[in-house]
Amino acid sequence: MRLVVRTVSELCITVGTVIVLFVVYVLFWTGVKADHVMDDQIDQLEEQWARGSVRPTASGAPGASASGPPEPAPYRSGKPFAIMYIPRLGFTWNKPVLEGTSTGTLKKGLGHYARTARLGQKGNFSVAGHRRTYGDPFKDFPRLRRGDAVVLTDGTTWFTYRIDKGPYRTVPTDIEVIDPVPRKSGYTREGRYLTLTTCEPEWGHSHRLIVWAHLDATQPVEAGKPAALRR
């Protein structure tokens, strides 16, 4: 009897300890890991851009080499291709944007929905990011307001998007929000749009938060940082 009680209590203590450790892992350790990995991704991008291999000649698209300027290389799944800056989320807030929205990709940065438009192109450039865990990239998502800047760079150009519609709450099956002209966004014509998505509530998964933005300005990187990023 004594043995049974002792064994049960030891098991309870063990399970409790494991749960506490798991909470530490989710709250703290994923953030430590993600910060490290995201810095790595940004370093990797900057190194790549410094080498000038932003547009590795379109070997993947043989048809495009015949005429006109070379097609930009397609985004490679799971690889970073841009850096995003949102001054509202903090002056030092910058995250890599990777191609694809798989679980593994979203651990390394923000994920670009693979079937949506390319950065700066006509259509809807859509990006998803963690609200909590893995560095909490979109923790302050509800603070985004109309007129806020979302700045991205792909190594050759700065793209400044302006938010038109503040956090819009929807359900996870509402895939219309990343359509080329999202219905509930208020946009009526085709344009160069940006959509950000994250989860709502903060720790839940019952809803999603969305913001929409339009392309406001572009400038080559040689021209320096866009106004939105200058202090």
Next chain:
Amino acid sequence: MSLVPWRYGRDGMYGWIWRHLPGNAWVKALISLALVVAVVYILFQYVFPWAEPLLPFGDVTVDNQ
């Protein structure tokens, strides 16, 4: 965890481990510490990364890919 000397000679899971470790109390303490570190490492490196996606914090997309 109750890897402490006053459990010595009594029953229970941790008591059993403690009794089966070699050496004197200091050596046992060191080995138990190493065991604890190993268990935590395995949890953080393999078990938690597997368990974490089962929780909903990663659902941030609208098409549930």
